[in-house]
Amino acid sequence: MKVYHYFRSSASYRVRIALNLKNLPHELEQIHLIKQGGEQLQAAFRAINPDGLVPALVDDDGHIVTQSLAIIEYLDEIHPTPPLLPANALDRAHVRAIALQIACDIHPLNNLRVLRYLTNDLKVEEEAKNTWYRHWCEQGLAALETTLNKDARTGKFCFGDTPTLADCCLVPQIYNAKRLKSDLSGMPTLLRINEACLALPEFARAVPEAQAEAE
Amino acid sequence: MKVYHYFRSSASYRVRIALNLKNLPHELEQIHLIKQGGEQLQAAFRAINPDGLVPALVDDDGHIVTQSLAIIEYLDEIHPTPPLLPANALDRAHVRAIALQIACDIHPLNNLRVLRYLTNDLKVEEEAKNTWYRHWCEQGLAALETTLNKDARTGKFCFGDTPTLADCCLVPQIYNAKRLKSDLSGMPTLLRINEACLALPEFARAVPEAQAEAE
Numbered sequence: 001m002k003v004y005h006y007f008r009s010s011a012s013y014r015v016r017i018a019l020n021l022k023n024l025p026h027e028l029e030q031i032h033l034i035k036q037g038g039e040q041l042q043a044a045f046r047a048i049n050p051d052g053l054v055p056a057l058v059d060d061d062g063h064i065v066t067q068s069l070a071i072i073e074y075l076d077e078i079h080p081t082p083p084l085l086p087a088n089a090l091d092r093a094h095v096r097a098i099a100l101q102i103a104c105d106i107h108p109l110n111n112l113r114v115l116r117y118l119t120n121d122l123k124v125e126e127e128a129k130n131t132w133y134r135h136w137c138e139q140g141l142a143a144l145e146t147t148l149n150k151d152a153r154t155g156k157f158c159f160g161d162t163p164t165l166a167d168c169c170l171v172p173q174i175y176n177a178k179r180l181k182s183d184l185s186g187m188p189t190l191l192r193i194n195e196a197c198l199a200l201p202e203f204a205r206a207v208p209e210a211q212a213e214a215e
Numbered sequence: 216m217k218v219y220h221y222f223r224s225s226a227s228y229r230v231r232i233a234l235n236l237k238n239l240p241h242e243l244e245q246i247h248l249i250k251q252g253g254e255q256l257q258a259a260f261r262a263i264n265p266d267g268l269v270p271a272l273v274d275d276d277g278h279i280v281t282q283s284l285a286i287i288e289y290l291d292e293i294h295p296t297p298p299l300l301p302a303n304a305l306d307r308a309h310v311r312a313i314a315l316q317i318a319c320d321i322h323p324l325n326n327l328r329v330l331r332y333l334t335n336d337l338k339v340e341e342e343a344k345n346t347w348y349r350h351w352c353e354q355g356l357a358a359l360e361t362t363l364n365k366d367a368r369t370g371k372f373c374f375g376d377t378p379t380l381a382d383c384c385l386v387p388q389i390y391n392a393k394r395l396k397s398d399l400s401g402m403p404t405l406l407r408i409n410e411a412c413l414a415l416p417e418f419a420r421a422v423p424e425a426q427a428e429a430e
Contacts, residue, residue, distance in 0.1 A: 066316070070308045094285075103315070108319055124349070215360070
């Protein structure tokens with residue numbers, strides 16, 4: 001299978017982690033989000049994903065799957081070992097909710113196209129744009145810290161002692177948060193889990209700087 | 216089970232549709248997002264969802280599930296009939312991707328708290344705020360129109376001829392788009408599916424105006 005990604009895209013980073021955790025052979029092809037006005041917006045990539053967003057997975061039969069969480073759930077369904085979701089329905093909902101809290105409530109507000117709109121269309125100054133970024137990041141991650149701290153299911157990772165879909169989402173979001181110098185001082189649990197993840201080679205190989213295209 | 220919702224919240228609306236499609240007995244309790252500075256931000260509700268967002272489901276044993284898509288997947292797992300996801304893994308991924316395209320790429324940018332930040336913190340004027348809203352709505356829905364038009368699996372509904380998770384997300388997003396007078400003239404497929412959904416009593420009973428708390 002082939003996965004279209006961008007080395008620094010948070011949603012791509014999630015899928016790279018999942019592919020590594022599943023130990024699935026795959027080819028990565030970079031769609032550069034900045035060069036040439038954004039390769040993701042050009043016809044060649046839009047034919048794969050009309051939404052013009054990475055990541056997108058194309059399997060060996062040419063079937064296309066878009067959206068990072070849909071891709072990871074798909075990988076988990078067709079290659080169930082090791083599982084990225086717990087066996088119990090309530091626990092699965094808990095893990096999905098963590099992933100969605102990041103994917104729906106934090107990340108979309110900090111996406112490249114959104115930050116560009118703030119700058120280009122709304123004429124928001126650099127500092128106010130960074131404050132916006134940090135605001136959503138810090139508010140969302142603080143809520144997640146509270147959720148994880150009060151839940152007995154939190155272990156070495158977001159859920160128990162093996163990585164799940166939730167960790168695939170957490171690590172790229174912490175990466176983004178640190179990159180924009182968000183204040184994570186009140187989030188020891190998230191930072192501890194992030195470190196535990198990055199100590200695993202499957203996570204370490206997925207970080208943006210480890211990609212062939214890293215600049 | 217009890218579901219905390221707000222009559223006009225798009226994510227709550229998704230869950231109301233799913234509950235009706237599953238024909239599950241439930242109690243709705245409104246958390247008013249505007250009155251009293253936002254009931255969702257107060258300690259009583261934050262004890263249920265630290266993220267301060269509706270919807271949240273509390274089952275009869277007191278277990279809490281947050282995030283609309285996690286709630287719907289949970290309902291689908293514990294009450295599989297009628298199914299809201301297809302049986303085949305690739306098809307499931309397709310339906311999830313449609314839902315996530317709406318839930319991650321369109322809706323978060325048009326959320327009440329985000330529009331408030333634009334107004335209060337970034338001092339964006341009313342018209343520019345509405346342009347922002349329509350921009351993300353129209354861009355995202357246009358991409359979805361393309362996806363559905365080129366996919367042979369599109370039927371009376373987003374996937375085939377029975378409603379799925381994708382339709383639970385589409386209808387509330389079209390409601391929002393119309394409310395802010397987005398231009399949907401190039402999206403006949405989405406409008407056709409929206410109408411087919413709203414002709415069903417399960418969808419009609421879930422619309423904001425049909426809620427006891429509608430203002």
